[in-house]
Amino acid sequence: MTYLPHIALGDLGKIAAVAAIMAGVVCVSEAAWIHAKASLAQALIGAAWRREQAGSGSAQPWPWADTRPLAQLMFGEGANAPKFMVLEGSSGRNLAFGPAHDPASAAPGEAGNSVIEGHRDTHFALLRDIKVGDTLHVETLASRDVRFRVTNVRIVDSRRARISLHADIPRLTLVTCYPFDTVVPGDPLRLIVTADHVTADQVTAVHMEP
Amino acid sequence: MCLFHLASRAAVTVSIVGLFAWLSGAPPASAHEPLEARSGTLYLKSSPDAEAYEALRVATTMQAQITGNVARVHVTQAFSNAGSDWVEGLYVFPLSADAAVDELFMKIGERTLRGEIQEKAKAQAAYAQARSEGKQASIVDQERPNMFTTAVANIAPHSTVSVEITYLETIPYRDSRYTLRLPLAITPRYTPGAGLDPAAPLAAANAAVVNAEDGTSATPERVTASRQNVDITVELAAGFPVGSVASLHHVVDMKDDALGKQIHLGGSQIPADHDFELVWTPAAAGDVETAAFAEKVGDDTFALIVLTPPNAADEAIQAREVTFIIDTSGSMQGPSIEQARAALQLGIDRLTPSDRFNIIRFASDYSSLFAVPQPVDASSRVLAGQFISALRADGGTEMRAPLERAMSTPPNVGLLRQIVFITDGSVGNEAELIALINRQIGTTRLFTVGIGAAPNAYFLEQAAAAGRGSYTFIADREQVASRMQDLFRKLERPALIDLKLLWPDDLTAEVAANVPGDVYAGDPLVILARLPRSPSGHLTMSGRMRGNDWVHQVQITRVGEQSGLSKLWARERIADLSRHLQFGGDREQLRSSILDLALKHHLVSEFTSLVAIDDVVVRPPGSSGHVEQAPTSAPTGSYWATTGFAKTATPAGLLLYCGLLCITLGGLLCWTRSRRQMAS
Numbered sequence: 001m002t003y004l005p006h007i008a009l010g011d012l013g014k015i016a017a018v019a020a021i022m023a024g025v026v027c028v029s030e031a032a033w034i035h036a037k038a039s040l041a042q043a044l045i046g047a048a049w050r051r052e053q054a055g056s057g058s059a060q061p062w063p064w065a066d067t068r069p070l071a072q073l074m075f076g077e078g079a080n081a082p083k084f085m086v087l088e089g090s091s092g093r094n095l096a097f098g099p100a101h102d103p104a105s106a107a108p109g110e111a112g113n114s115v116i117e118g119h120r121d122t123h124f125a126l127l128r129d130i131k132v133g134d135t136l137h138v139e140t141l142a143s144r145d146v147r148f149r150v151t152n153v154r155i156v157d158s159r160r161a162r163i164s165l166h167a168d169i170p171r172l173t174l175v176t177c178y179p180f181d182t183v184v185p186g187d188p189l190r191l192i193v194t195a196d197h198v199t200a201d202q203v204t205a206v207h208m209e210p
Numbered sequence: 211m212c213l214f215h216l217a218s219r220a221a222v223t224v225s226i227v228g229l230f231a232w233l234s235g236a237p238p239a240s241a242h243e244p245l246e247a248r249s250g251t252l253y254l255k256s257s258p259d260a261e262a263y264e265a266l267r268v269a270t271t272m273q274a275q276i277t278g279n280v281a282r283v284h285v286t287q288a289f290s291n292a293g294s295d296w297v298e299g300l301y302v303f304p305l306s307a308d309a310a311v312d313e314l315f316m317k318i319g320e321r322t323l324r325g326e327i328q329e330k331a332k333a334q335a336a337y338a339q340a341r342s343e344g345k346q347a348s349i350v351d352q353e354r355p356n357m358f359t360t361a362v363a364n365i366a367p368h369s370t371v372s373v374e375i376t377y378l379e380t381i382p383y384r385d386s387r388y389t390l391r392l393p394l395a396i397t398p399r400y401t402p403g404a405g406l407d408p409a410a411p412l413a414a415a416n417a418a419v420v421n422a423e424d425g426t427s428a429t430p431e432r433v434t435a436s437r438q439n440v441d442i443t444v445e446l447a448a449g450f451p452v453g454s455v456a457s458l459h460h461v462v463d464m465k466d467d468a469l470g471k472q473i474h475l476g477g478s479q480i481p482a483d484h485d486f487e488l489v490w491t492p493a494a495a496g497d498v499e500t501a502a503f504a505e506k507v508g509d510d511t512f513a514l515i516v517l518t519p520p521n522a523a524d525e526a527i528q529a530r531e532v533t534f535i536i537d538t539s540g541s542m543q544g545p546s547i548e549q550a551r552a553a554l555q556l557g558i559d560r561l562t563p564s565d566r567f568n569i570i571r572f573a574s575d576y577s578s579l580f581a582v583p584q585p586v587d588a589s590s591r592v593l594a595g596q597f598i599s600a601l602r603a604d605g606g607t608e609m610r611a612p613l614e615r616a617m618s619t620p621p622n623v624g625l626l627r628q629i630v631f632i633t634d635g636s637v638g639n640e641a642e643l644i645a646l647i648n649r650q651i652g653t654t655r656l657f658t659v660g661i662g663a664a665p666n667a668y669f670l671e672q673a674a675a676a677g678r679g680s681y682t683f684i685a686d687r688e689q690v691a692s693r694m695q696d697l698f699r700k701l702e703r704p705a706l707i708d709l710k711l712l713w714p715d716d717l718t719a720e721v722a723a724n725v726p727g728d729v730y731a732g733d734p735l736v737i738l739a740r741l742p743r744s745p746s747g748h749l750t751m752s753g754r755m756r757g758n759d760w761v762h763q764v765q766i767t768r769v770g771e772q773s774g775l776s777k778l779w780a781r782e783r784i785a786d787l788s789r790h791l792q793f794g795g796d797r798e799q800l801r802s803s804i805l806d807l808a809l810k811h812h813l814v815s816e817f818t819s820l821v822a823i824d825d826v827v828v829r830p831p832g833s834s835g836h837v838e839q840a841p842t843s844a845p846t847g848s849y850w851a852t853t854g855f856a857k858t859a860t861p862a863g864l865l866l867y868c869g870l871l872c873i874t875l876g877g878l879l880c881w882t883r884s885r886r887q888m889a890s
Contacts, residue, residue, distance in 0.1 A: 013883055020876030027869025034862040090856045100856070117856045121863055168545070177859035183867055185859035199543060 034096070038122035041097035045069050045085040053143060067094050070101050071108040073116065073172075074137040075126060081137075082126055090117045099123050099174075105163075106170070108138045109146035113167040117175040120191075124176035127191055136172060136195050148172050148195035158190045170197035266291055266365075268301045271441040272392055272486075278449040278501075279381045279516060279736075280774065281390055283309075288372045291365040296835035298341060299362045299371075304393035304485075306379055307356040310774070310781035312812050313376040314820035316348045316362075325350070325822035327812045329805060333819035337363065344829035348373050350820040355785065356393070358814070364829045375820075378774040378781075383518065383734050392442060392486040442486055444473040451493035458487040502749050502766040504741070505775040511744045512775040513719070513766065515737040517751065519705030519729050528704055529564040531583050531625040532557070533616040537633035539573045542603040546661055549690035550632050551598050553659075556691065557630065558594045560698050561586045566622060569597055572612040573605030582619050609633070609643060617650040624757075627654040628701055629677070633670070634661045640669045647676040653708075655679040655727060657701065661690060671789065678727030703731035707754045711737070714747035714766070722782035729753075738779040744768075780811035788816065 041061070048061040049069045060068060067087045074083040086108060090100040099118035106112025118124030136148040148170070155178050163173055171194065178191040271286040289299040305311070314325030325348070328336065333349055340347035341363035348362045348371070358375075365371050381388050446455065447470040455464065455471055463474045473488060499518040504511050534554055542550060554569065561567055566583040567590075570576055579597045584590045616629050647656060656677020658670040661684050674681040684693045706729040713719050719739040729735050748763040769775070784804050791800045801817060808815040829835070 013879055017876045017879035017883065020872040020879065022876075024869040024872030024874075024876060027865040027872060029869075031862040031865035031869065034860050034865070092857060095856060095858065096860070117858050119858050119860050121860050124858070175856075175858060177857070182859075183863050185857065185861050185864060187859065190858070 035122060037096055038098075038119070042085055042123070045087070045098060046072075049085055049141075053141065061097075067097070067100075069098075069141075071141070072139040073099060073108070074139070075130075076135060077137075084118070084123050086116055090115075095119055105173075106167075107140075108172065109140045109144060109170055111168065111170055113163070113171045113173055115163055115173045115175060120177040120180050124174065125180065127174060127176050127193060128180050130193055134195075138172065146170060147198050149198045150193055150195045152192075152194040154192050154194075156190055156192055158188050163192075171195065266293075266297055266299050268299070269441075270303070272443070274390060274392065274442075274444045276381065276390065276444065276446045276448065277773075278447075279383060279388065280514075280778070281379050281381055282774065283377050283379070283392070285375045285377075286372055287360055287375070288370050289362045289365055290370045291367060294367045296367065296829050296833055297365045298835065299360075299365055301360045302353065302357065303360070304357055305377060306391055306393060308781060308785060309356075309377040309379045310777045310811075311350065311352070311358065311375060311377040311814040311820070312774075312777055313374075314348065314350050314822055315374040315376075316346070316822040316824070317372040317374065318346055318824060323822045323824060325820040327809055327814070327818055327820055329809070330817050330819045333821040336823060337361065337821050340823040344827045344831065345824050346371060346826070346828055347821070347823040349822075350375055350814055352814050352816055352819075355788065355816075364835070366828060378777050380514075380736055380778060387489045387491045388448070390444065390488045392488075394440065394485055440475065440477070440486075442473075442475040444488055445469065446471045446473065446488075446490065448490060448492070453491040453493040455488065455490040458489060460486055462488075500751065500762055500764045502764045503769045503773065503775060504745060504766045505769050505773050506744055507776045509743075510776070511741040512779045513737075513739045513741060513745070513749075514775050514778065515711075515739070515749065515764070516734060517706075517709075517729060517737075518734040519731050528626050528702070529562075529624065530701070531566040531622050531627045532561065532701070533568045533570065533583060533619075533627075533629045534558075535570045535572065535612050535616055535629060535631045535633075536601065537573075537607065537609075538571045538601050538603050538605070539607040540604050542634055542661075544603075546634055547601065547603040550661060551601055553632065553690050553694040554598050554601075555595070556694055557698050558591065558598070560702065563587065566625060567594075568616075568619075569594060570612045570616060571597075571601055572608060573603075574608055575605070576608070576612040576615070578612075578615070583622070607633075610646065613643065614646060614650065617647070617652070617654055621653065626704060626707065628679070629654060629656045630659065630697075630701070631656060631670075631673070632659045632661065640672070643669070644672050644676050647673055651677050657682070657697065659684065659694070659697065675724050680726060700730045700733060704728045705731045705755065706760065709735075709751065709753040712750040712752070713739075713741065714745040714749060717741050717743070717745055722779050723786045738775070738782050740779055777811050777813060780807045780813055783807055784813065784815050 045061040046069075049072065052069075067089055069085040070088045071086045072083055073086050074081050076082070085098050087094045087098045087100045088103060090102050094100040095117065096119075099116050101108065102115040102117065105115040108114045108116065118127075120127070130150060130153060132150050132153060134150040136150065138146045138148065140146065163175075174193040174195070176191050177185070177187055178189040179187065267290045269288045269290070271288075273284040273286075275282045285303075285305075287301060287303070289301070291297045291299070316323045316325065330351065334351075337347050337349040344364055346362070346364050348360060350373075351359045351361075353359055360373055360375065362371050362373060381390055383389075445467075446452070452471065455473065457473065457475070460475050465472050475486065499516075501516045502513060504513045506512075534557055536550055536554060538547065558567065558569075563586055565586050567586060568583040569579040571578075579594060580590075613629075613631070621627050654677070656674060657679040658674045658677075659682045660670045670683070671681045682693060682697050684690050708727060709725065709729055711719075711725065719741050722738040722740075725737060726735070745766050747766075749766055751762045751764065753760050784807055787800050787804050787807075791797065791804070804815055805817045807813070808818040814820055
């Protein structure tokens with residue numbers, strides 16, 4: 001009498017167990033792929049960038065790419081400073097490959113506010129440790145190095161905040177999701193880092209002032 | 211035993227099926243969350259799909275009654291919900307920075323509910339509770355001193371809720387004309403509220419945001435096309451014969467009535483990208499005009515003193531000795547130093563042959579154009595021009611020596627001595643510098659000018675107060691020329707020097723803000739004071755005018771409690787305390803002073819809100835609803851990030867957790883199965 005339901009339950013259990021393990025493997029590999037894609041794309045885009053800067057080929061990182069690198073963003077000084085290729089257009093797909101530039105805003109390094117967004121858990125994870133006074137560099141396609149200093153770090157509610165694009169000087173606004181540690185994506189808060197253009201002389205002057 | 215197994219397996223299976231459904235694309239949070247699901251702050255979606263419903267509209271009606279130089283303004287905002295959902299409406303609107311917002315009335319059908327003033331957090335909690343209970347409620351918060359938010363909870367489908375907000379303000383009088391400004395547009399800002407401490411780590415920055423009392427909460431701005439439904443009525447009872455009345459940006463209807471003039475602006479296609487500005491002038495501008503009013507509220511008496519100096523045009527220019535001190539430290543590099551050079555040249559150009567002047571530049575060291583101030587002639591002008599064009603920004607900021615030097619030169623008899631101090635810099639020895647100014651200022655006046663985005667405003671304001679001058683803050687470099695022009699014009703025409711007030715019966719008055727040392731032509735002085743008891747007799751004002759001693763006695767007129775002098779005094783006192791708060795005063799103490807004043811005088815402030823809550827539950831439980839923000843006009847020529855905020859978090863972390871969870875569950879299932887099979 002108890003045989004039939006026992007069989008049914010047993011099969012269901014087996015299916016559930018196998019399905020759960022399969023789903024788990026899919027999820028874990030998907031997570032790994034997100035990170036792999038973020039690093040791999042940066043390497044490919046970096047190579048394309050150097051090709052284009054050297055004048056020996058297109059900045060298209062891979063044949064089917066529908067975006068191009070716009071600038072290189074460097075956090076700090078020196079050869080080991082973290083650097084990222086900034087892509088044009090802040091679509092979800094571009095964000096998977098690198099920090100992306102809002103095309104409505106000024107080009108990085110030009111006068112005006114340049115808005116660059118990045119994922120909190122891949123490229124822009126390092127914004128967790130950024131502080132006022134930190135130095136950023138933007139290298140444009142024309143090999144011009146523009147130096148910025150972080151003037152403000154704040155958290156805003158994206159449902160309520162807006163970013164003004166007006167600025168007299170070159171300004172960078174870096175945007176990423178906040179807080180950094182939540183598991184479920186989609187939090188409305190954003191970390192906003194503002195950095196203003198500085199000339200070489202100003203940097204020295206700042207160090208001189210107590 | 212068998213039942214328990216059955217139940218636990220079913221539970222596991224259901225939860226796995228659920229996980230699959232969830233992972234296959236169901237969003238983590240529904241776009242149409244029921245109202246109950248939310249708590250705390252107001253809600254606004256910025257994603258494109260959120261714009262799909264636009265049921266909410268706000269129509270604004272303004273009525274201003276002007277009596278003398280005080281305006282009582284009623285702003286009615288009608289929130290209309292044209293949709294079939296219940297809506298929580300949010301509207302951000304601008305008011306002038308010294309508006310004393312004191313009443314909120316919510317009109318539901320035939321009933322009117324009066325709002326209560328409460329501590330901001332309490333008011334917001336009460337509002338949130340009423341919202342979730344399905345009651346109609348409204349709240350008015352101050353976002354910035356000149357920007358307010360109204361929220362109205364549970365607006366029924368196809369219905370309207372009207373909210374009336376009232377405020378008082380004194381009308382500024384400059385250059386022989388009064389200007390009433392009713393703001394219609396908000397300038398979008400990216401950096402609202404108090405700045406963060408540059409040295410503060412991110413954790414502190416986060417704490418500041420979570421604590422919305424800090425004013426660091428983001429600005430809820432949503433702007434729209436520049437034409438709006440506007441209806442404005444102004445009843446003008448100037449209290450004196452009016453020369454001319456004009457609206458600066460809008461075409462208005464004007465007619466005379468029993469009390470004075472009535473001005474009306476109304477229609478559906480009113481350009482709202484400019485504020486409504488109404489100016490009027492007295493028919494005859496006389497000599498010094500003074501007026502004093504007092505209002506008794508409880509044990510206290512509040513007084514408003516207005517001192518209008520003679521018109522600028524017929525006032526002789528006072529001979530002066532001006533020392534310009536200019537900061538040439540490294541931080542002035544670039545546009546700042548160029549603007550400062552231009553401003554300085556302008557100051558020299560405006561000097562007259564009867565004046566004397568000197569220029570001192572400082573960075574880590576200092577140097578001056580002349581050893582002592584020299585008369586203005588052709589050769590000294592040429593030397594000044596050369597000195598100015600050679601100014602370069604480099605080095606540190608050592609303010610003490612140049613200040614001491616400027617103050618210690620022996621004064622020239624008959625000349626009014628002014629120091630104009632132009633800087634963008636920060637200093638560490640503020641207290642020492644203020645003490646130095648207090649000790650050595652003598653009869654000299656110190657005017658400080660802060661250029662750039664982040665001058666040490668607290669120091670510059672305190673320094674100007676100690677030096678009995680004024681403080682000019684120029685954030686936008688494009689404004690340097692015009693603002694400096696205004697300052698220099700003012701400095702040329704001090705109408706009344708060394709002003710002193712003597713209250714009747716030796717009363718000690720608590721003035722809302724510092725009384726400046728001199729009064730300048732075209733720039734009347736408005737003093738708000740609190741007195742311990744009703745004054746009998748005259749207020750005596752003394753000073754020097756055109757080289758002679760000047761004494762004036764003013765009769766204090768008693769006015770009724772409706773005049774709102776106490777509220778105007780409290781508002782100005784709060785503004786003064788807020789400045790100290792912003793410039794780094796004792797936070798807890800200032801906060802509690804502001805809170806006490808605002809609660810006592812029924813005023814909206816950064817720590818208090820007006821909230822009105824109905825008793826009736828109108829929204830049926832479980833009915834759907836959402837929040838909408840009604841658009842406010844943007845001024846001409848503002849720029850925005852159009853795309854809003856991208857989703858800048860990947861699901862990688864979530865996928866990893868879920869994946870590991872699934873594998874664990876699967877493993878657990880296999881293990882229990884094999885154990886069962888072994889057992890059987």
